[in-house]
Amino acid sequence: MLMQSACRHRRAQLLRALGHDCVAVIPTAAEQVRNKDTCFPFRPDSDFYYLTGFTEPEAVLVLVPGRSAGEVVLFCRENDDKAERWEGPRTGLVAAVTEYGVDQALPYHELDQHLPKLLSATGRLFYDLGTHAGFDQRVLQWVGQVRQSSRSQSALDLLALSTHLHAMRLHKDAAELAVMRRAAEISAAAQIELMRQCRPGMYEYQLAALFAYQCQSQGAQALAYPSIVAAGEHACVLHYVANNALIQKGDLVLVDAGCELDGYAADITRTFPVNGRFSEPQRQLYDIVLAAQEAAIAQVQVDQSWDAPHQAAVQVLAEGLLRLGLIQGSLNQVLQKKTYQRFFMHRTSHWLGLDVHDVGAYQVDQQPRRLTAGMVLTVEPGLYIPQGSKGVPPDWQGIGIRIEDDVIVRKKGPEVISSAVPKAVGEIEALMAT
């Protein structure tokens, strides 16, 4: 019911933002064939799910402000005894109204019948072209039908829904924050378990399997993205997903992994020594990344620029690299010429929510967006020094480190929802010693 009332509230907010004389069409994702007659596990489209909470395939939400027969219409699959015996229960049209709080539910197979009629009675269609390849064709067909049958060729304007909807998704409501805290908590517990169980001689995929097992056995339905378990120099590959190498004595292991709970992502990275103790060069680099991350988290404040955490991280990383002699010049030169990018080449933060790289504009009026309460972002600086890096002493080569936490922007300061996983050198070593 919490979900139903949250979705109802979001739909009402969106209806207000769209104004009158329009129709908004929000399809769920299409099922994707994996091979032959086997599909990938189905996951609803994030926009659709945000507004409905509905998780079955073949469904479309249609919003029609001011429509007397109902402003909120859900097209979904009808009950079907035979299909349900093979595939499991379907909500059906009656329960779609009672359980999901929509005004009207209509059969999915009648979509092509109803939509041209609804569209011919309006001047504006809100639909995000380019997101749903197959569905785009259907929408364009309806638009063509309407335009051909109306006297004016410009009778129907096509507008982006995402302008309104993604601005809403950027600010998480109480229901979303509660799920995200739990997703981070589950993922944090799984990360801790990996630190406990990691041993030289294990394969990266064994840690990946353990992470998935821990998350799913605590109720998460899926992973938010393919886990990155990167031992030794694999950690220098930012999106390493092969996860098939042996973890060797002396390696650092970078684990970037998070669960998906009720649609919401966690995204946590920890880097720890397989032996349970950091070597001196590993510790020196690690402490620079940790200091950068702490400086960045301190910048997650209401009214601060979303870019401030990145600037803070970059400054600390650059100072550290200069101190170790890994880059040369003055701090100003390094920051201006961005020579630190040789070892830190990605951004420090991204929005987090239903999508791991969540929606929401980073710039507003060509300026970095200001943070406001209820936004959620990651803070994830790193240093990556591949083998063979010219001019770098061998001690530093083959080390990749990233530390990533999930942070809610709050009036009283940053709330780090993934903080249960240790990240100070002493804390990690103490945990791994038990």
Ligand code: GLY
């Ligand atoms: N796990 C992907 C990222 O950190 O952005």
Ligand code: MN
């Ligand atoms: Mn991330």
Ligand code: MN
């Ligand atoms: Mn990550």
